[in-house]
Amino acid sequence: MTFDEIMKKITSKLTGDPKVDVKYLMHQGDNYKNHNFSKEISRAIGRLVYELVPEDLREEFNKMQNNNNLGIEKIIEETDFQIYKNNWERALEVIESLINNIVELNWYNDDSVSKYCSFNNLFEEILYKEIFKPSKEIRKIPENYAWVYFKYGIILVELKRLDEATAALKKANNYNPINVDILFELCEIYKLKNDWVNYLEVTNKCLEYSYNSKALARCYRNYGYYYIENGNYEIATHLYFLSLNFDQNAKIAQSQLLYISQKTGKKIESPTHDEVEKSLKKHKIQLGVNNLVLGISMAIGMDAFKSNNIEAAKYFTGIFYDLTNDENAKNILEQLNKLEANST
Secondary structure: OOHHHHHHHHHOOOOOOHHHHHHHHHHHHHHOOOOOOHHHHHHHHHHHHHHHOOHHHHHHHHHHHHHHHHHHHHHHHHHHHHHHOOOHHHHHHHHHHHHHHOHHHOOOOOOOOEEEEOOOOHHHHHHHHHHHOOOOEEEEOOOOHHHHHHHHHHHHHHOOOHHHHHHHHHHHHHHOOOOHHHHHHHHHHHHHOOOHHHHHHHHHHHHHHOOOHHHHHHHHHHHHHHHHHOOOHHHHHHHHHHHHHHOOOOHHHHHHHHHHHHHHOOOOOOOOHHHHHHHHHHOOOOOOOOHHHHHHHHHHHHHHHHOOOHHHHHHHHHHHHHHHOOHHHHHHHHHHHHHHHHHO
């Protein structure tokens, strides 16, 4: 029997009486503890039991969960403070205490029917579903485990424990496959290892998933660095200028252009749009933001605007405007700001 068939069989015998049904479900959990789908069935039964228990017990559970989340947030804050102070060994102790005592003991590990994710926002969740087309049911977890492993990876990189850092960042990526900050940190490891195949592969993913201008700028700086390493200064120049188009204040891009000028002994001149387009096409690099990102942000932003959902409309239209500087999007944002001001 498939997982769905088993759960249909189990739920078909629920009576509607919580006392009877909770006992019955716990018994079913025991019956299937040696089944191939034991983990999946146990989790599904746990969710059913949660829905059936009295409201006061559910509130106690939620309170305990919220306290747990607050504890995690405090540990992350302490980790950030130690990172700020460059106390990397202490930061490692703090984050490892969290991982060993809480994170690694949780239920939030993927199984054959569920994928557990901790997205930073609704846009990431929508983009993930559109790009990855997941066959498993997406279950959002209350704690940001992606961020925990991301911090862990950063600390391990600073301590030169690159293999462990890679493993931590891959766990972070599994919890949030669409987050480019995690992927950028992986790129830094591949850069340190001179692993240019993986460096380029991950940078390609970053460009596909980026939904803000600063991330796009960093993508093109990554490509620029790759081509400098390969001695191709012409496309590197084009890429750094393109990066500045999305983030004019990026000092790294400016310093790299100066480096190219010194290396080649030539004055660096801004390329035309056609030159950049031709150069990127030749090397099969996406020019500008992924059209899917623009389509999602525009479509949802407009639907929210029509539905008078000001907060959502501002958020999604803001993504579109940040990436395009589109005048129509700017006008819509101005209208939304006026509507918001009038409603307060």
